Amino acid sequence: MPNLTNPVAPQELLVVGAALQSGLFDTIRKGAYSLEELAQELGFDERALWTVNESLIALGYLSLNAGKYSLTPEGEEILYDETSDKYVGYALVHTFNVIKAWTTIPQVLKTGAPVPRERDQQDIKGFMYAMKRSAKEVADQVAHVCLRDLPKGCKVLDLGGGPLNYARPFAAAGARVTVQDQPEVCQMMEKTLQPHETIEFVPGDFTEGVVAGEFDMAFLGNICHIYGEEENTLLFKRVHQVLKPGGRIAILDLVRGVSKRAELFAVNMLVNTKTGGTWTLQQYTNWLEQAGFDSVQMHDIAGRQIILAKANK
Numbered sequence: 163m164p165n166l167t168n169p170v171a172p173q174e175l176l177v178v179g180a181a182l183q184s185g186l187f188d189t190i191r192k193g194a195y196s197l198e199e200l201a202q203e204l205g206f207d208e209r210a211l212w213t214v215n216e217s218l219i220a221l222g223y224l225s226l227n228a229g230k231y232s233l234t235p236e237g238e239e240i241l242y243d244e245t246s247d248k249y250v251g252y253a254l255v256h257t258f259n260v261i262k263a264w265t266t267i268p269q270v271l272k273t274g275a276p277v278p279r280e281r282d283q284q285d286i287k288g289f290m291y292a293m294k295r296s297a298k299e300v301a302d303q304v305a306h307v308c309l310r311d312l313p314k315g316c317k318v319l320d321l322g323g324g325p326l327n328y329a330r331p332f333a334a335a336g337a338r339v340t341v342q343d344q345p346e347v348c349q350m351m352e353k354t355l356q357p358h359e360t361i362e363f364v365p366g367d368f369t370e371g372v373v374a375g376e377f378d379m380a381f382l383g384n385i386c387h388i389y390g391e392e393e394n395t396l397l398f399k400r401v402h403q404v405l406k407p408g409g410r411i412a413i414l415d416l417v418r419g420v421s422k423r424a425e426l427f428a429v430n431m432l433v434n435t436k437t438g439g440t441w442t443l444q445q446y447t448n449w450l451e452q453a454g455f456d457s458v459q460m461h462d463i464a465g466r467q468i469i470l471a472k473a474n475k
């Protein structure tokens with residue numbers, strides 16, 4: 163059913179998301195700044211900063227005492243306290259970027275192509291947090307389904323697994339995990355690895371090539387929606403080459419016609435990618451069979467789908 167009952171709600175999200183994205187909250191958290199000092203530190207226009215800060219005070223995120231700004235306890239909890247139920251944190255930067263991208267729909271309708279945008283470190287961090295948040299409730303179950311019947315110490319390839327949301331549960335279940343992701347993601351996330359975690363990073367673009375190996379299982383978590391038929395079929399063929407005979411491919415995504423979220427999510431891919439979208443089980447099955455897989459099965463975990471198939475070689 164259509165539901166546009168509260169069209170003003172995004173305003174809070176936009177101003178808080180912008181403050182987080184631009185480093186305003188991070189800076190205020192570091193010390194006591196006056197308006198002039200803060201504007202100087204961040205290179206911001208004073209009038210613009212004053213207007214935004216006043217709105218953040220009205221919303222309850224900032225307070226001003228003796229001419230110095232600080233975060234309110236509620237602001238601190240929502241933006242920085244990962245142990246709190248109210249915590250949203252950097253995932254908000256991702257929501258902010260999603261909204262920015264969706265405002266380009268009128269242009270994309272004409273050109274069919276995303277409007278180019280630069281991504282800075284704050285954007286990557288926001289994306290990582292959003293991925294972590296979305297995986298939190300399902301990651302252990304996903305790992306269980308993907309690793310079922312595989313021996314301890316099995317070799318897993320996690321393509322686009324840089325955020326480590328699934329690599330960590332795979333490793334915790336005894337797998338040796340190779341993560342291939344973009345160099346900037348590997349660089350950021352490698353630092354977060356614990357010495358006991360059996361995870362190695364291999365930087366590289368998987369549309370250009372997949373790391374060599376003899377893997378028991380290859381996990382493609384939320385990456386097939388970034389690409390279209392041509393790239394996915396080629397990727398499945400490359401994955402087939404690096405799996406052991408009878409090895410498993412596991413694809414986690416929102417399957418069109420099965421997930422209730424698939425149609426709307428495809429709009430996000432439309433405005434952010436050249437060929438991405440959400441795909442039906444029939445499309446996945448065709449691409450997998452062309453790449454040399456058989457025994458295709460689908461599982462549902464909390465409204466997300468996992469497609470499993472076996473390398474027939």
Ligand SMILES: C[S@@+](CC[C@H](N)C(=O)[O-])C[C@H]1O[C@@H](n2cnc3c(N)ncnc32)[C@H](O)[C@@H]1O
Pocket residue numbers: 293294297321322323324325326327328342343344347366367368369382383384385388
């Ligand atoms: C939507 S996130 C999914 C992350 C994780 N697999 C999950 O499900 O939580 C997509 C990931 O794939 C990576 N990625 C996208 N295209 C890639 C490419 N061509 N080569 C390597 N990594 C890529 C991104 O950097 C990002 O970490």
